[in-house]
Amino acid sequence: MTIETTAAQPAAAPAPAETVTMTYSEAIRDAMRIAMAKDPAVFIMGEDVGTYGGAFGVTGELINEIGPERIRDTTISELGIMGAGVGAAMTGMRPIVEIQFSDFTAQAMDQIANQAAKIHFMLGGAVSVPMVIRAPGGSGTGAAAQHSQSLEAWFVHIPGLKVVMPATADDAKGLLLSAIDDPNPVMVIEHKLLYKTSGEVRTGDIRTPLGVAAVPREGKDLTIIATGVEVSRALEAAEILAADGIEATVVDPRTLKPLDSDTILRTVKATGRVLLVQEAVRTLGFMSEVSAIISESDAFGYLRAPIKRLAGLDIPIPYAPKLERASVPQVEDIVAAATDLVRKW
Amino acid sequence: MNTQIVADRELAAASLATMWKIRRFEEAVEDLYGRGLMHGTMHLSIGQEAVPTGACLALNKDDYITSTHRGHGHCIAKGADMERMMAELLAKETGYCRGRGGSMHIADTETGNLGANGIVAGGIPIATGAALSAKMRGTKQVAVSFHGDGAMGEGAWHEGVVLAAMWQLPVVFLCENNLYGMSMSSEKAFNLDQLSDRAKGYGIPGVTVDGNDVQAVYDATKEAVDRARAGGGPTFIEAKTYRWRGHSKSDKNLYRTRDEIDEWRGKDPIPHFEALALAAGGLTQADIDAVRDNVRTELRSAVQRANAAPDATADDLLSAVYAR
Numbered sequence: 001m002t003i004e005t006t007a008a009q010p011a012a013a014p015a016p017a018e019t020v021t022m023t024y025s026e027a028i029r030d031a032m033r034i035a036m037a038k039d040p041a042v043f044i045m046g047e048d049v050g051t052y053g054g055a056f057g058v059t060g061e062l063i064n065e066i067g068p069e070r071i072r073d074t075t076i077s078e079l080g081i082m083g084a085g086v087g088a089a090m091t092g093m094r095p096i097v098e099i100q101f102s103d104f105t106a107q108a109m110d111q112i113a114n115q116a117a118k119i120h121f122m123l124g125g126a127v128s129v130p131m132v133i134r135a136p137g138g139s140g141t142g143a144a145a146q147h148s149q150s151l152e153a154w155f156v157h158i159p160g161l162k163v164v165m166p167a168t169a170d171d172a173k174g175l176l177l178s179a180i181d182d183p184n185p186v187m188v189i190e191h192k193l194l195y196k197t198s199g200e201v202r203t204g205d206i207r208t209p210l211g212v213a214a215v216p217r218e219g220k221d222l223t224i225i226a227t228g229v230e231v232s233r234a235l236e237a238a239e240i241l242a243a244d245g246i247e248a249t250v251v252d253p254r255t256l257k258p259l260d261s262d263t264i265l266r267t268v269k270a271t272g273r274v275l276l277v278q279e280a281v282r283t284l285g286f287m288s289e290v291s292a293i294i295s296e297s298d299a300f301g302y303l304r305a306p307i308k309r310l311a312g313l314d315i316p317i318p319y320a321p322k323l324e325r326a327s328v329p330q331v332e333d334i335v336a337a338a339t340d341l342v343r344k345w
Numbered sequence: 346m347n348t349q350i351v352a353d354r355e356l357a358a359a360s361l362a363t364m365w366k367i368r369r370f371e372e373a374v375e376d377l378y379g380r381g382l383m384h385g386t387m388h389l390s391i392g393q394e395a396v397p398t399g400a401c402l403a404l405n406k407d408d409y410i411t412s413t414h415r416g417h418g419h420c421i422a423k424g425a426d427m428e429r430m431m432a433e434l435l436a437k438e439t440g441y442c443r444g445r446g447g448s449m450h451i452a453d454t455e456t457g458n459l460g461a462n463g464i465v466a467g468g469i470p471i472a473t474g475a476a477l478s479a480k481m482r483g484t485k486q487v488a489v490s491f492h493g494d495g496a497m498g499e500g501a502w503h504e505g506v507v508l509a510a511m512w513q514l515p516v517v518f519l520c521e522n523n524l525y526g527m528s529m530s531s532e533k534a535f536n537l538d539q540l541s542d543r544a545k546g547y548g549i550p551g552v553t554v555d556g557n558d559v560q561a562v563y564d565a566t567k568e569a570v571d572r573a574r575a576g577g578g579p580t581f582i583e584a585k586t587y588r589w590r591g592h593s594k595s596d597k598n599l600y601r602t603r604d605e606i607d608e609w610r611g612k613d614p615i616p617h618f619e620a621l622a623l624a625a626g627g628l629t630q631a632d633i634d635a636v637r638d639n640v641r642t643e644l645r646s647a648v649q650r651a652n653a654a655p656d657a658t659a660d661d662l663l664s665a666v667y668a669r
């Protein structure tokens with residue numbers, strides 16, 4: 001990535017030298033390129049990650065730069081790929097395993113849940129599994145029920161896994177580099193709708209630490225806590241709310257496990273109202289846990305309104321575009337729920 | 346000796362019509378998608394029409410099939426209604442799945458189609474289960490699992506075949522080897538001269554046939570189905586064919602050459618079949634033209650009627666999750 005400077009650009013407003021505009025997808029690729037240049041143990045393995053460039057084009061042309069030894073195309077064998085990742089990670093390599101759609105982690109679940117997550121503890125700390133799993137989740141592409149799920153709660157529910165959900169291009173890069181460093185299996189749940197979105201991304205070998213939430217917006221009236229694609233929807237909603245005189249704080253946990261409860265509780269105490277937004281189905285979703293954490297803490301005493309959740313309907317994602325859209329929280333749903341919360345309480 | 350399809354006027358016309366229906370249906374889908382009138386994703390089987398056509402000719406209406414993400418052909422060959430299929434892809438209430446499934450999830454239980462599948466190899470153990478059910482219920486039904494070459498890398502393939510072999514179930518595992526699973530060549534992937542070599546390791550018969558030849562696919566399927574119905578257990582069939590189009594819309598075809606695609610376009614199963622039927626006397630040129638024209642008319646009206654149908658409704662989404 002290069003920053004283009006032309007004579008036509010006003011000298012007063014150059015992009016800060018240390019960032020560059022790139023897509024979420026390019027930012028992930030940049031992170032992988034940096035990690036592979038630095039550490040020969042890092043390699044990528046997955047279906048069609050080579051010449052094809054990945055099902056969503058994320059590995060792109062990396063195979064031309066790095067070669068097929070470290071950008072390894074596999075057969076369609078998620079369980080095998082995941083297990084090969086675990087075995088390689090136990091013995092000195094640092095695999096990045098790409099699963100084409102997070103739905104297909106179902107095929108690989110034994111290796112994720114019973115092997116990768118448990119080995120370090122179960123074996124008394126004798127070995128660790130420094131592996132990264134990258135998988136896109138979420139709906140919005142018309143791919144229907146088996147290609148659109150938001151399964152983060154499955155992984156958060158398994159002790160031994162770390163789980164991150166980058167919502168911006170910069171976080172996609174910074175969190176992935178932290179995940180690669182981490183001595184544990186880290187599940188990185190990307191979002192298909194974000195791949196083509198752009199943002200300012202710090203250049204070079206940067207980090208976004210695991211376990212630290214982002215607070216992209218601060219306001220006094222309510223705290224909106226959102227994950228994944230819902231972060232950008234929450235920010236868009238916050239703009240609309242501001243025009244209506246409602247000032248929202250937006251919190252993006254970024255890492256679901258380990259969770260930055262401190263930031264959540266601090267912002268909730270400051271506003272006294274909380275709206276939790278996730279794309280995943282409501283029942284036993286990640287935000288159910290956030291709600292419980294708030295309820296159990298001293299922040300509870302600061303609440304002026306009941307905690308409100310906005311979540312996907314408890315249904316498989318339907319194909320028809322109107323139905324698909326109606327299945328998960330949209331900007332207007334966030335605006336309506338936030339307005340209700342502030343006006344009623 | 347099986348019936349010579351191309352020499353039998355009725356069978357030849359029916360087979361040719363099935364291939365044209367698949368081809369025209371998918372061309373229409375491609376066009377609608379290209380013009381932004383269709384949503385989601387799709388996988389086209391253009392070039393592979395002879396496989397489902399030959400295989401389904403060997404099946405009874407109440408025999409089962411399980412299908413794949415590339416399933417329009419299986420669905421049509423088993424007898425589905427193109428209007429309801431098109432309505433599904435157009436997200437209409439009158440579609441096979443009421444607009445909830447789309448291309449990758451069409452099922453037509455009336456013709457024994459237990460469903461396309463978004464999960465590679467997802468249908469393989471399901472076919473084993475349908476065959477188990479037929480056996481336990483004492484019917485003479487057979488199940489055919491259509492699947493791709495890529496599916497043979499999945500654990501589900503292995504486990505589905507192992508159970509079927511142990512219980513000697515009436516199921517046929519029919520691999521459409523179109524030489525690639527997305528970008529992975531089946532030759533590179535499997536270290537086998539032919540995929541049917543794998544059958545021996547599972548203790549079942551295996552055979553490889555020309556998947557662009559309706560008769561060859563029919564003969565192999567007929568033999569397998571007859572054996573299955575007679576209690577002789579499962580069979581594996583590899584039908585070698587080729588996918589002309591990209592895997593899906595995201596495919597830039599970087600993993601194969603233009604020459605290779607052109608070579609296989611030269612082996613188009615439809616004119617191949619037409620030439621054989623003409624030579625064998627099963628069909629005249631007038632018959633051939635009539636089949637093609639009738640399919641075109643039928644498809645056009647299917648698209649029109651599907652388009653005019655009401656959009657899928659969100660009214661009872663929540664109550665539709667559990668069976669009552």
Ligand SMILES: Cc1ncc(C[n+]2csc(CCOP(=O)(O)OP(=O)(O)O)c2C)c(N)n1
Pocket residue numbers: 047076078100104107414415463464465492493494495496497523525526527588592
């Ligand atoms: C479990 C699973 N893994 C990966 C995919 C993504 N995917 C869809 S089709 C496909 C290739 C399948 O190849 P093959 O079985 O040969 O069928 P073909 O597409 O050639 O008809 C892949 C990798 C999927 N849908 N399900």
Ligand SMILES: [Mg+2]
Pocket residue numbers: 493494495521522523524525526527
């Ligand atoms: Mg294939």
